[in-house]
Amino acid sequence: AQSVAQPEDQVNVAEGNPLTVKCTYSVSGNPYLFWYVQYPNRGLQFLLKYITGDNLVKGSYGFEAEFNKSQTSFHLKKPSALVSDSALYFCAVRSLMNTGFQKLVFGTGTRLLVSP
Amino acid sequence: DVKVTQSSRYLVKRTGEKVFLECVQDMDHENMFWYRQDPGLGLRLIYFSYDVKMKEKGDIPEGYSVSREKKERFSLILESASTNQTSMYLCASSRDLNQPQHFGDGTRLSIL
Numbered sequence: 001a002q003s004v005a006q007p008e009d010q011v012n013v014a015e016g017n018p019l020t021v022k023c024t025y026s027v028s029g030n031p032y033l034f035w036y037v038q039y040p041n042r043g044l045q046f047l048l049k050y051i052t053g054d055n056l057v058k059g060s061y062g063f064e065a066e067f068n069k070s071q072t073s074f075h076l077k078k079p080s081a082l083v084s085d086s087a088l089y090f091c092a093v094r095s096l097m098n099t100g101f102q103k104l105v106f107g108t109g110t111r112l113l114v115s116p
Numbered sequence: 117d118v119k120v121t122q123s124s125r126y127l128v129k130r131t132g133e134k135v136f137l138e139c140v141q142d143m144d145h146e147n148m149f150w151y152r153q154d155p156g157l158g159l160r161l162i163y164f165s166y167d168v169k170m171k172e173k174g175d176i177p178e179g180y181s182v183s184r185e186k187k188e189r190f191s192l193i194l195e196s197a198s199t200n201q202t203s204m205y206l207c208a209s210s211r212d213l214n215q216p217q218h219f220g221d222g223t224r225l226s227i228l
Contacts, residue, residue, distance in 0.1 A: 041125075051214060101164075101166070101172050103164065106159040109158050
Protein backbone atom coordinates (compact mmCIF):
# COMPACT_ATOMS: atom_id res chain seq x y z
CA ALA A 1 0.00 0.00 0.00
CA GLN A 2 1.11 3.54 -0.70
CA SER A 3 2.30 5.51 2.30
CA VAL A 4 4.27 8.56 3.38
CA ALA A 5 6.42 9.10 6.44
CA GLN A 6 7.26 12.36 8.15
CA PRO A 7 10.17 11.47 10.42
CA GLU A 8 10.16 14.68 12.47
CA ASP A 9 7.33 15.59 14.85
CA GLN A 10 8.67 19.13 15.13
CA VAL A 11 11.12 21.35 13.30
CA ASN A 12 12.53 24.50 14.90
CA VAL A 13 14.11 27.23 12.81
CA ALA A 14 14.99 30.89 13.33
CA GLU A 15 13.29 33.54 11.22
CA GLY A 16 15.28 34.29 8.08
CA ASN A 17 16.95 30.87 7.98
CA PRO A 18 16.13 28.22 5.38
CA LEU A 19 13.71 25.50 6.42
CA THR A 20 13.20 21.88 5.39
CA VAL A 21 10.32 19.62 6.36
CA LYS A 22 11.02 16.02 5.42
CA CYS A 23 8.77 13.48 3.73
CA THR A 24 9.58 10.05 2.32
CA TYR A 25 7.17 7.92 0.33
CA SER A 26 6.55 4.30 -0.49
CA VAL A 27 4.55 3.64 -3.67
CA SER A 28 4.30 1.21 -6.50
CA GLY A 29 4.40 3.05 -9.79
CA ASN A 30 4.67 6.80 -10.23
CA PRO A 31 3.87 8.81 -7.11
CA TYR A 32 1.39 11.67 -6.94
CA LEU A 33 2.55 13.74 -3.95
CA PHE A 34 1.08 16.73 -2.13
CA TRP A 35 1.93 19.12 0.68
CA TYR A 36 -0.70 20.79 2.84
CA VAL A 37 -0.44 23.28 5.71
CA GLN A 38 -2.76 23.65 8.70
CA TYR A 39 -2.84 26.85 10.74
CA PRO A 40 -4.33 26.74 14.27
CA ASN A 41 -8.08 26.09 14.35
CA ARG A 42 -8.26 25.88 10.57
CA GLY A 43 -8.59 23.18 7.95
CA LEU A 44 -5.78 22.12 5.65
CA GLN A 45 -4.65 24.36 2.83
CA PHE A 46 -3.00 23.09 -0.34
CA LEU A 47 0.62 24.19 -0.87
CA LEU A 48 1.89 22.25 -3.88
CA LYS A 49 1.81 18.96 -5.74
CA TYR A 50 4.06 16.74 -7.83
CA ILE A 51 2.55 14.59 -10.55
CA THR A 52 5.17 14.55 -13.26
CA GLY A 53 7.75 16.85 -14.80
CA ASP A 54 10.36 18.98 -13.06
CA ASN A 55 11.71 17.61 -9.81
CA LEU A 56 11.54 21.05 -8.19
CA VAL A 57 7.96 22.11 -7.63
CA LYS A 58 7.04 25.66 -6.64
CA GLY A 59 3.98 26.35 -4.56
CA SER A 60 2.15 28.92 -2.48
CA TYR A 61 3.69 31.34 0.07
CA GLY A 62 7.23 30.88 -1.31
CA PHE A 63 7.38 27.15 -0.57
CA GLU A 64 8.92 24.60 -2.91
CA ALA A 65 9.49 20.87 -2.78
CA GLU A 66 12.12 18.65 -4.31
CA PHE A 67 11.11 15.26 -5.68
CA ASN A 68 13.96 12.73 -5.43
CA LYS A 69 13.16 9.36 -6.94
CA SER A 70 16.36 7.61 -5.87
CA GLN A 71 15.84 8.64 -2.24
CA THR A 72 12.02 8.33 -2.42
CA SER A 73 11.73 11.74 -0.82
CA PHE A 74 9.63 14.85 -1.32
CA HIS A 75 11.01 17.41 1.13
CA LEU A 76 9.34 20.78 1.59
CA LYS A 77 11.66 23.79 1.57
CA LYS A 78 11.68 27.54 1.90
CA PRO A 79 14.78 29.75 1.52
CA SER A 80 13.88 32.18 4.31
CA ALA A 81 11.43 31.28 7.08
CA LEU A 82 8.85 33.67 8.50
CA VAL A 83 7.29 33.54 11.97
CA SER A 84 3.94 33.30 10.18
CA ASP A 85 5.06 29.99 8.63
CA SER A 86 4.64 28.35 12.05
CA ALA A 87 1.99 25.70 11.49
CA LEU A 88 1.39 21.96 11.03
CA TYR A 89 2.53 20.52 7.69
CA PHE A 90 1.23 17.34 6.08
CA CYS A 91 2.67 15.32 3.24
CA ALA A 92 0.22 13.12 1.28
CA VAL A 93 0.33 10.55 -1.53
CA ARG A 94 -2.40 9.35 -3.85
CA SER A 95 -3.19 5.70 -3.20
CA LEU A 96 -5.26 3.11 -5.03
CA MET A 97 -7.87 1.34 -2.89
CA ASN A 98 -8.93 -2.31 -3.30
CA THR A 99 -12.22 -1.05 -4.77
CA GLY A 100 -10.36 0.72 -7.57
CA PHE A 101 -11.05 4.16 -6.14
CA GLN A 102 -8.27 6.53 -5.26
CA LYS A 103 -7.70 8.33 -2.00
CA LEU A 104 -5.07 10.49 -0.34
CA VAL A 105 -2.94 8.96 2.39
CA PHE A 106 -1.57 11.57 4.78
CA GLY A 107 1.52 11.54 6.93
CA THR A 108 1.33 12.16 10.66
CA GLY A 109 2.29 15.81 10.30
CA THR A 110 5.29 17.95 11.27
CA ARG A 111 4.93 21.00 13.45
CA LEU A 112 7.09 23.88 12.24
CA LEU A 113 8.03 26.49 14.81
CA VAL A 114 9.77 29.63 13.54
CA SER A 115 11.26 31.79 16.28
CA PRO A 116 11.74 35.57 15.91
CA ASP B 117 -12.28 30.55 -4.24
CA VAL B 118 -13.72 27.21 -3.22
CA LYS B 119 -15.53 27.35 0.06
CA VAL B 120 -16.20 24.29 2.18
CA THR B 121 -18.39 25.05 5.17
CA GLN B 122 -18.85 22.82 8.16
CA SER B 123 -21.95 23.60 10.19
CA SER B 124 -20.34 23.61 13.64
CA ARG B 125 -16.85 24.51 14.90
CA TYR B 126 -17.37 22.93 18.31
CA LEU B 127 -19.88 20.30 19.37
CA VAL B 128 -20.43 18.49 22.67
CA LYS B 129 -22.64 15.40 22.75
CA ARG B 130 -23.35 12.55 25.12
CA THR B 131 -22.54 8.86 24.73
CA GLY B 132 -25.24 7.02 22.79
CA GLU B 133 -26.58 10.11 21.00
CA LYS B 134 -27.00 10.18 17.24
CA VAL B 135 -24.78 12.97 15.92
CA PHE B 136 -24.96 14.72 12.56
CA LEU B 137 -22.04 16.68 11.08
CA GLU B 138 -22.89 18.72 8.02
CA CYS B 139 -20.65 19.92 5.19
CA VAL B 140 -21.48 22.10 2.19
CA GLN B 141 -19.27 23.04 -0.77
CA ASP B 142 -19.99 25.72 -3.34
CA MET B 143 -17.88 24.67 -6.33
CA ASP B 144 -19.92 21.83 -7.83
CA HIS B 145 -17.22 19.30 -6.95
CA GLU B 146 -17.91 15.65 -7.66
CA ASN B 147 -15.91 14.26 -4.74
CA MET B 148 -16.43 14.88 -1.05
CA PHE B 149 -14.60 13.39 1.92
CA TRP B 150 -14.82 13.02 5.67
CA TYR B 151 -11.64 12.64 7.74
CA ARG B 152 -10.88 12.54 11.40
CA GLN B 153 -7.69 14.09 12.72
CA ASP B 154 -6.02 12.84 15.88
CA PRO B 155 -2.62 13.88 17.27
CA GLY B 156 0.15 11.58 16.09
CA LEU B 157 -2.13 9.82 13.62
CA GLY B 158 -2.55 12.48 10.97
CA LEU B 159 -5.74 12.42 8.91
CA ARG B 160 -7.64 9.20 8.40
CA LEU B 161 -10.35 8.79 5.78
CA ILE B 162 -13.76 7.77 7.15
CA TYR B 163 -15.94 7.87 4.03
CA PHE B 164 -15.95 9.55 0.67
CA SER B 165 -18.55 10.17 -2.01
CA TYR B 166 -17.90 10.46 -5.75
CA ASP B 167 -21.43 11.40 -6.78
CA VAL B 168 -24.89 12.05 -5.36
CA LYS B 169 -26.13 9.03 -3.39
CA MET B 170 -22.81 7.25 -3.98
CA LYS B 171 -20.38 6.48 -1.18
CA GLU B 172 -17.33 4.41 -0.43
CA LYS B 173 -15.84 3.33 2.87
CA GLY B 174 -12.49 4.74 3.81
CA ASP B 175 -10.02 3.36 6.32
CA ILE B 176 -12.08 3.74 9.51
CA PRO B 177 -15.82 3.57 8.67
CA GLU B 178 -16.91 1.62 11.75
CA GLY B 179 -19.43 3.52 13.85
CA TYR B 180 -20.10 6.07 11.09
CA SER B 181 -22.43 6.46 8.14
CA VAL B 182 -22.83 9.18 5.52
CA SER B 183 -25.49 10.74 3.36
CA ARG B 184 -25.22 12.65 0.10
CA GLU B 185 -28.66 13.57 -1.17
CA LYS B 186 -27.48 16.69 -3.01
CA LYS B 187 -24.21 17.32 -4.78
CA GLU B 188 -23.16 20.20 -2.54
CA ARG B 189 -23.91 18.55 0.81
CA PHE B 190 -22.21 15.61 2.53
CA SER B 191 -23.28 14.57 6.00
CA LEU B 192 -21.43 12.39 8.50
CA ILE B 193 -23.54 10.50 11.01
CA LEU B 194 -22.40 8.93 14.24
CA GLU B 195 -25.11 6.34 14.83
CA SER B 196 -24.47 5.96 18.56
CA ALA B 197 -21.71 8.25 19.74
CA SER B 198 -18.94 6.82 21.89
CA THR B 199 -16.12 8.52 23.76
CA ASN B 200 -13.51 7.17 21.35
CA GLN B 201 -15.13 9.26 18.62
CA THR B 202 -14.01 12.45 20.33
CA SER B 203 -11.87 14.05 17.65
CA MET B 204 -11.47 16.80 15.05
CA TYR B 205 -13.56 16.06 11.96
CA LEU B 206 -12.59 17.58 8.62
CA CYS B 207 -14.65 17.70 5.45
CA ALA B 208 -13.05 18.20 2.02
CA SER B 209 -14.06 18.35 -1.63
CA SER B 210 -12.27 18.08 -4.97
CA ARG B 211 -13.05 17.93 -8.65
CA ASP B 212 -10.83 14.87 -9.03
CA LEU B 213 -7.94 13.29 -7.14
CA ASN B 214 -5.28 14.88 -9.32
CA GLN B 215 -6.57 18.22 -8.11
CA PRO B 216 -6.13 19.57 -4.56
CA GLN B 217 -8.71 18.81 -1.94
CA HIS B 218 -10.29 21.88 -0.34
CA PHE B 219 -10.95 21.59 3.38
CA GLY B 220 -13.43 23.09 5.77
CA ASP B 221 -12.24 24.51 9.09
CA GLY B 222 -13.21 21.39 10.99
CA THR B 223 -15.61 20.41 13.77
CA ARG B 224 -14.09 19.63 17.13
CA LEU B 225 -16.44 17.01 18.58
CA SER B 226 -16.40 15.96 22.22
CA ILE B 227 -18.38 12.94 23.37
CA LEU B 228 -18.97 12.88 27.12
